[in-house]
Amino acid sequence: MLETVWNHLMEDGVGIMGLYGMGGVGKTTLLKQNNNKFLENEDDFDIVIWIVVSKDLQIQNIQEEVATKLGLAGEDWILKNEDQKACEVHNVLRRKKFLLLLDDIWTKVDLTEIGVPYPSRKNGRKVVFTNRSQEVCGRMGVDVEMEVQCLQFQDAFDLFKTKVGEITLRSDPNIRNLASIVAVSWATIST
Known part of the structure; x- marks a missing residue:
């Protein structure tokens, strides 16, 4: 899955990508692994921004995190209203090839309210988010949506x-049996 996400993000035709699936399935882990990969390959983007959004969507909090990453936060920043902050964020990001990673969104995030220039198929800007609902992917206008599912039994057991x-598996004969029970229950949940 990591490779699939990476390949989609490297495509010119992908501006917004949504990863969706049930809670605890590994969406955040997948996003973190891609974040780390982009941080290692600094030539791909001018800036990579990671933000945890969560259920209580607060545009101001997202703006603050983006501003901090862009070096905009300070005394002048505090005095600005939300629209002025959005304008300032936009003025910086419109000149950059960026990757914005939004973890755990529950509803549509209006990128323009934050000041994020809309990623298009050609400008090299990317937004990737995780959420639990395919419906949110549709509302965000994704170019690519990808369902993150539980591992199948054998994959879960091998992991x-x-x-x-x-050494641990051989230390107690019950461990292998208990691991099989857990792997079966996760495979059952995902189907």
């Missing part, structure tokens, strides 16, 4: 074995 290690 468990890799993380725990053979």
